[in-house]
Amino acid sequence: MEDFFSAFNNVLNAIDGFIWGVPLMVLILFGGILLTVRLRGLQFSKLPRALRYMLKNEKGEDATGEVSSFGALCTALSATIGTGNIVGVATAVVAGGPGAMFWMWVAALFGMATKYSEGLLAVKFRSIDKDGHVLGGPFYYIERGMGKRLPQISWKWLAKIFAFFGMCVGLFGIGTFTQVNSINSAITGFFDPNKSATVSILGMDYSIATVIGSLLVAIVVGLVVIGGLKRIASVSEKVIPVMVVIYVAFSLILIVLNITALPDALVTIVQSAFGLRAAAGGALGAIIIAMQKGIARGIFSNEAGLGSAPIAAAAAQTKEPVRQGLVSMTGTFLDTIIVCSMTGLALVMTGAYQIPGLEGAAVTTAAFQIGLPFIPAEAVSFVLMVCLALFGFTTILGWDYYGERCLEYLSGGSKKAVKTYRWLYILAVFIGPYMTVSAVWTIADIFNACMAIPNMIALIVLSGVVVKETKDYFKRLDEAAGDEDNLAPRDTSDDWKAEETTA
Numbered sequence: 001m002e003d004f005f006s007a008f009n010n011v012l013n014a015i016d017g018f019i020w021g022v023p024l025m026v027l028i029l030f031g032g033i034l035l036t037v038r039l040r041g042l043q044f045s046k047l048p049r050a051l052r053y054m055l056k057n058e059k060g061e062d063a064t065g066e067v068s069s070f071g072a073l074c075t076a077l078s079a080t081i082g083t084g085n086i087v088g089v090a091t092a093v094v095a096g097g098p099g100a101m102f103w104m105w106v107a108a109l110f111g112m113a114t115k116y117s118e119g120l121l122a123v124k125f126r127s128i129d130k131d132g133h134v135l136g137g138p139f140y141y142i143e144r145g146m147g148k149r150l151p152q153i154s155w156k157w158l159a160k161i162f163a164f165f166g167m168c169v170g171l172f173g174i175g176t177f178t179q180v181n182s183i184n185s186a187i188t189g190f191f192d193p194n195k196s197a198t199v200s201i202l203g204m205d206y207s208i209a210t211v212i213g214s215l216l217v218a219i220v221v222g223l224v225v226i227g228g229l230k231r232i233a234s235v236s237e238k239v240i241p242v243m244v245v246i247y248v249a250f251s252l253i254l255i256v257l258n259i260t261a262l263p264d265a266l267v268t269i270v271q272s273a274f275g276l277r278a279a280a281g282g283a284l285g286a287i288i289i290a291m292q293k294g295i296a297r298g299i300f301s302n303e304a305g306l307g308s309a310p311i312a313a314a315a316a317q318t319k320e321p322v323r324q325g326l327v328s329m330t331g332t333f334l335d336t337i338i339v340c341s342m343t344g345l346a347l348v349m350t351g352a353y354q355i356p357g358l359e360g361a362a363v364t365t366a367a368f369q370i371g372l373p374f375i376p377a378e379a380v381s382f383v384l385m386v387c388l389a390l391f392g393f394t395t396i397l398g399w400d401y402y403g404e405r406c407l408e409y410l411s412g413g414s415k416k417a418v419k420t421y422r423w424l425y426i427l428a429v430f431i432g433p434y435m436t437v438s439a440v441w442t443i444a445d446i447f448n449a450c451m452a453i454p455n456m457i458a459l460i461v462l463s464g465v466v467v468k469e470t471k472d473y474f475k476r477l478d479e480a481a482g483d484e485d486n487l488a489p490r491d492t493s494d495d496w497k498a499e500e501t502t503a
Helices: 002-019 022-038 047-055 069-080 087-096 099-124 138-149 156-172 177-191 208-225 229-257 259-273 283-302 309-313 321-350 361-371 377-411 415-434 437-461 463-479 496-502
Strands: 198-201 204-207
Touching: 002 437, 022 099, 022 283, 022 437, 022 463, 047 321, 087 099, 087 177, 087 283, 087 321, 087 361, 099 138, 099 259, 099 283, 099 309, 099 321, 099 437, 099 463, 138 156, 138 309, 138 377, 138 437, 138 463, 156 377, 156 415, 156 437, 177 208, 177 361, 177 377, 177 415, 177 437, 198 208, 204 208, 208 377, 208 415, 229 259, 229 321, 229 361, 229 377, 259 283, 259 321, 283 321, 309 321, 309 377, 321 361, 321 463, 361 377, 377 415, 437 463
Parallel strands: none
Antiparallel strands: 198 204
16 A cells, blocks of 8 residues: 555656646746736735725625625635645745745735736626626636637636636645645644554554544534535634734744844745755756745645635625725735745744654644744644644635535536535545645645646736726726725726626
């Protein structure tokens, strides 16, 4: 059985290395840079306004949608702020060196423009039926947006490819295996670190803590996801702010108490990013590995360019695509620039990433134990276990919603198919802990790439639509003297719904 898993991991690594090669990294960075230039650095100049919009719901009876803008953001954040912020950063820094953090930041800064565009297009091209049910995301702006810009070709095939891989990412990638694997790794590490109480399953020994943890997580997830979007959004709105505050506060204490190590850590990150502290493999090889791991894990964490967050953004109660785009872009800022940076700095400042034999959550746990020596190691492990459990749990919830919407698009709205998916999803949550750490993260990377490719193609093709909507919004905002509650109605003449109505 061990030989099988070893061969399986080798195949996965070969596929991962191919699909996450230079072309895909160039595509994602090019898309982010293109949008940044065309939008004139909107993610920097409009960030304060975006943060205000994040906490202020849009007024007006004509703001259609299923949940508030903040609820939609929290649903998106529930999927983005997950174990990738703790475990994903650790795996990136261990595999790619401290320089992976630099490329993660670069990808996030340009990714904010990408996430803005995704949120805008999701609202512009979404579908809302007479009962108020919303379906939107890349599959609709690929089909309808690209269909309008390039009408000679039907783009529904590309939309279906995105939806198929989106469903797979939820079922086999970010949504289940990686999250619950990390959760149970932390639970087992705390309750049974020496794996003294084990049970044999398919020839492999697992801690009883792992078995009990997987069962409990699957039950709790099942109780929430069966309630649908509104229950997911409700839980996320309550859990997300609390868990972010706890983890960031815990991380800031470490950074402040070890502040003298911060300058050298930042220098190390920058030098490693450009191969100035390369190993024997050479500077160029070190740069490529750091870029690959940093960008891949950055996308895994903040999902900018992946096309997942706009599925949640489409459900926001808003009539202004630009407004929701601004709200959506704060997700990348909070996820990577704030939360991931906390983990990355802790790893580099303490040197925990250099400890041999550690992987996943164990690396981050070691960093906090080294950086906070006055706190008992058990207490540090407990706090990180709670953070991992909350981060992973909310991500599981968010990705169930994404997977359901992708399947709903593929199946033409079949409720039976969605219900079946929910039960398969709960089953995947249960079996996640029994997958190897390296395998689950590699599978997630592969499916991420398969989602990102059609989404990035659509964003580049539709960049002109994004620019036009953005200019129109801020022109109307200037005419309203900056009061977004008194905006003149936006021009909907080029929306697909207007054309569909007159057809």
